[in-house]
Every structure is written in structure tokens, then in C-alpha cells.
Amino acid sequence: MDTREAIRSRRSIRKYVRKEIPMDDLEDLLEAARLAPSGANRQPWEMIVVTDRKRIADLVPLCKNQTFIEDCGAFFIGIDDPQQKWAKVDIAIALDHVSLAAVEKGLGSCWIGAFDPERLGDYLGIPKNKSITVCLAVGYPAESPEPRNRKARDDLFFFQRYGGE
Ligand SMILES: Cc1cc2nc3c(=O)[nH]c(=O)nc-3n(C[C@H](O)[C@H](O)[C@H](O)COP(=O)(O)O)c2cc1C
Structure with missing residues (x-):
């Protein structure tokens, strides 16, 4: 699957179907994150990947009772060093790599x-000097949602200057 196809088909x-994700596949997701770019190549982030069924269940009340999380196969927690200027951008890029690499694995x-x-x-x-920016639930889909609405191309992009053609 090429990148364009992964971007287009991600939802x-x-x-989720409750099924264990093979460790080889999980390692591929970690590698996709590890290769992500970061400001000045500082890589000011870490991730926790929760795969233990009981521990995944424990996360639900900590995530505003989003019960669907209970059936995911791996729950990624993006941790960053808030002292680093680009840390939140960097962890988001790394987790986005995970989300796209996941598509290829079904x-x-x-x-x-x-x-x-x-x-x-x-x-x-997690140490108090670190912060959790965002998380990513990953698992085998038990639904195939239609693409969600996106703003029109002309509402998002300008060439040359703000408000330009
Ligand atoms: C930073 C961020 C936080 C999000 N938090 C949640 C969340 O807590 N629960 C949830 O169900 N979806 C969450 N979403 C998913 C968005 O609702 C979703 O990406 C958006 O509606 C577009 O749908 P799509 O991803 O299927 O294209 C989050 C997305 C982002 C990027």
C-alpha cells in the first residue's frame, strides 16, 4: 500500500474486534514512529504502548469513559518534554506515522x-516533568465508516500570500 492510499483510507x-496485535506488527508501528522527523532532530518524546487487556480496560475511565477503547489492541500514549519548543508537534508527527502505518496492517x-x-x-x-499530549487507540476495525467531511480546498490553501489565489 502506498502512502497516498493509506492517507485516503484512514478513518x-x-x-474494534478484540484481537491481539502480533508483536511484529506492533514493532513495525514503533519503527514508523521512531523514524519521524522532529525539530532539530531532538526527538523530545516517548510513548507507552498498553497492550495488556486488563490495563486497557483501566484506561477507559481515565479517557472520559470512551468505552470503545476497551476493545482496541494497543493504546499508545504520547509523552513529551514540555520544556522543548516543538515537542507537541514532534509527538503528533510520530503518532501520525503510527496511524498511517497501521492502515497498511489492516x-x-x-x-x-x-x-x-x-x-x-x-x-x-509518568514523571511530573513530562506531559501527555495525545493518545492513539489502535486495533482491528469492526466498522468501516464513510469519509468524514473536510473543508473545501479553497477554504484551506492559498498560493503566494494569505488570501491569494
Ligand atoms: C488531537 C485529536 C484528538 C482527538 N480526540 C478524540 C477523542 O478523544 N475521541 C474520539 O472519539 N475521537 C477523537 N479524535 C478523532 C477526531 O474526532 C477525528 O479525527 C475527526 O472527527 C475526523 O474523522 P476521521 O479521523 O475519521 O477522518 C481526535 C482527533 C485528533 C486529531
């Missing part, structure tokens, strides 16, 4: 921004 998946994903950072950080033992 937020909020229904996996779906859903970004998770609705969570309680304090409680999630405590549960995962």
Missing part, C-alpha cells in the same frame, strides 16, 4: 485527546 475507528486507529492528564499520568507512572 477514526471507534469499534489496523484502524482513533486519536484520543479526551483524557484526564493527571489521572492518566499517575496511572502510568
Whole structure:
């Protein structure tokens, strides 16, 4: 599958078949994240990947009771060093690599921004000088949603200057 196809077919998946993701596939997702670019190549991020069934279930109340999370196969927590200027951009790029690499493996994903950072950080033992930017649930899709609406091309892009053609 080429990148364009992965970008076009990715959807937020909020229904999963409860099935373990093979470790080789998970390692490929980690490698996709590891190769992501970052500001000045500082790579000021880390990830926790929760695959233990019981621990995934524990995450649901920490993520505003988004119950679909319970059936994902791996829950990625994006951690960054808030002292670093581009850290939030960098972790987002790395997790986006994961979400696109997942498509090729027949996996779906859903970004998770609705969570309680304090409680999630405590549960995962994340040091207080680090912050959780965003998470990504990954698993085998049990739904095939239609593409979601996007702004029109002309509402997003200008050539040469703001408001230009
Ligand atoms: C930073 C970020 C946070 C998000 N947080 C959540 C979330 O907590 N729960 C959820 O169900 N979807 C979440 N989403 C998914 C968006 O709702 C989804 O990407 C958007 O509606 C477009 O749909 P699509 O991904 O299928 O194209 C989040 C997406 C992003 C990028």
C-alpha cells in the first residue's frame, strides 16, 4: 500500500474486534514512529504502548469513559518534554506515522485527546516533568465508516500570500 492510499483510507475507528496485535506488527508501528522527523532532530518524546487487556480496560475511565477503547489492541500514549519548543508537534508527527502505518496492517486507529492528564499520568507512572499530549487507540476495525467531511480546498490553501489565489 502506498502512502497516498493509506492517507485516503484512514478513518477514526471507534469499534474494534478484540484481537491481539502480533508483536511484529506492533514493532513495525514503533519503527514508523521512531523514524519521524522532529525539530532539530531532538526527538523530545516517548510513548507507552498498553497492550495488556486488563490495563486497557483501566484506561477507559481515565479517557472520559470512551468505552470503545476497551476493545482496541494497543493504546499508545504520547509523552513529551514540555520544556522543548516543538515537542507537541514532534509527538503528533510520530503518532501520525503510527496511524498511517497501521492502515497498511489492516489496523484502524482513533486519536484520543479526551483524557484526564493527571489521572492518566499517575496511572502510568509518568514523571511530573513530562506531559501527555495525545493518545492513539489502535486495533482491528469492526466498522468501516464513510469519509468524514473536510473543508473545501479553497477554504484551506492559498498560493503566494494569505488570501491569494
Ligand atoms: C488531537 C485529536 C484528538 C482527538 N480526540 C478524540 C477523542 O478523544 N475521541 C474520539 O472519539 N475521537 C477523537 N479524535 C478523532 C477526531 O474526532 C477525528 O479525527 C475527526 O472527527 C475526523 O474523522 P476521521 O479521523 O475519521 O477522518 C481526535 C482527533 C485528533 C486529531
